[in-house]
Amino acid sequence: MTTSTLRFPLWLMVAAGCLIAAINFGPRSAMGFFQLPMITDKGWTRETYSLAMAVQNLMWGVGAVAFGGLADRFGTARVLSLGAVTYSIGLVVMAWAPEPAWLQVGGGILVGLGVAGSAFGIIMASLGRAVPPEKRTMVFGFATAAGSFGQFFFSPLSQGLIERFGWHDALWALAGIIMIIPLLSIPLQGKPAPRAIGAVDQSVGAALSEAFGHRSFVLLFTGFFVCGFQVAFISVHFPAYIRDLGLDAKWGVTALMLIGLFNIAGSLGSGFLGMRVSKRIILALIYFLRAVAFTVFLLVPATPATVVIFSAVIGILWLSTVPPTNGLVAVMFGTRYLAMLGGIVFFSHQIGSFLGVWLGGKLYDLNHSYDPVWWMGVALGLFAAVIHMPIREAAVPRLQGPAPAE
Known part of the structure; x- marks a missing residue:
């Protein structure tokens, strides 16, 4: 293990981490419900809102790297609290925004950074240090599933708040809920203990050089771009797409x-x-099945039944990429810089998210159709399935010697 004796029971850490993941991911996944009422009230275009959500996703990626490094250095609980405060302020600025520039600042930059600082990437790194290597992927699955429960719970809650109080007050309510996170972060105190290589701890620069010089890491980094493109496009534009149908x-x-x-x-x-x-193999199969699901959904007549079936299928494939992706990073490089290296892989995911969200709005305004972006998602899914196959699921040479990996 890379940490000393746990300060809190493992079950409490896992429970707190899962609750934080749900609260973090829920409001962010409900952003699509705010698009039409907000642009209708403000007189803005879909591209205006899409650009803010695209910036949000990009800042989430940038923040994942930065906050991951901070968590590795200063501890998980402090970073989660900082992220939650930033997230909450961003939602308030988004609710107040008198013009598009403030929407970019609040809903784009601040919410994106806030989500990054309190997201399951930070939580997974903390939990990954607390459990044996053979159980990490399972615990990562619990944290990811908790984020999904947040989406399930906050979707009707957000829509109900919008219908009852309006989109403005709904954002204020979500900002208040986010502030529960600092309290929940208490059991996740701590940071990784330095792991010596010889007599010297590996530096950040050495860790980065090692990762980007590793072919399998580069392939994983590239493939996660596709996940972000597909998931973010659906999160933001699917409610509007359904109305267009x-x-x-x-x-x-x-x-x-x-x-x-x-x-x-x-x-x-x-x-x-x-x-x-x-x-x-799990990752390659997920991306291939996404491409198949997109294709079938586009080719069959649109009905409530097809929406339900597609949503169920794509739900199974939704964030199921996260546990094996983070698991591969831990297998290859250990947990010393897991938050930072996982954040770097996630940055690729968020570059894809930026393009998926922004192109969704841009191409819709140009063509009055989302179909071009759907077909891009199909092509990218097939591409991702192919490039994951050569990945080597093994530790880097420095972790294969006499010194234990953990």
């Missing part, structure tokens, strides 16, 4: 609820499979 708005709520609900099973299943099946 002529279906009632309730099916947008139902769709995101089902995605969150079924991803609980998908994330847990992925986590358990990762202990028994090659993680690269």
Whole structure:
């Protein structure tokens, strides 16, 4: 292990981490519900809102690297609290925003950084240090599933708040809920103990050089871009897409609820499979099946039934990429810089998220259709399935010598 004796029982750490993941991911996954009421009230375009959400995703990626490094240095609880405060302030600024520039600042920059500082990447690094290597992927699955439960819970809650109080007050309410996170972060205090290589702890620069000089890490980094593109596009634009199909708005709520609900099973299943099946095979299969699901959904007539079936299928495949992806980083490099290196891989995910969200709005305004972005998602899914196959699921040479990896 890379840490000393745990300050709190493991079950309490896992429970607190899962609650934080749910509260963090829930409001962020509900941003799609705010698009139409906000732009209608403000007189803005879909591209305006999409750009803010794209910036949010990009800042989430930038913040994942920065906050991951801070958590490795100063401890998990402090970083989670800082992230929650930033997240809450961002939602308040978003609610107040008198013009698009402030929407970019609040809903884009601050919310993105806040989500990064209190997201499951930080939580996974903390939990990954607290459990044996053979159980990490399973625990990562629990944390990811908790985030999915947040999506399931906050989808109807956010829509209900919007309908009852309006989008402005709904954002204020979500900002208040986020401030529960600092209290929940207390059991996750602590930071990784330095792991000596010879007599000297590996530096940040050496860790980065090692990672980017490792072919499998580069392939993993590249493939996670695709996950971000697909997931973020659906999160932000699917409710509007369903309305464009002529279906009632309730099916947008139902769709995101089902995605969150079924991803609980998908994330847990992925986590358990990762202990028994090659993680690269799991990832390749997930991306291939996403491409198939997108294709079928686009080619069949749109009905409430097809929306429900698609949402259930894509829900199983939704964040089930996260446990094996983080598990591979831990296998390759250990847990000393897991938060930082996991954050770097996640940065690729968020570059994809930026493009998926922004292109969704941009191309819709140009073509009055989301179809081009859907087909991009199909092509990228096939690409990701292929590039995950050569990944080597093994520790780097320095962790294979006499010194134990943990």
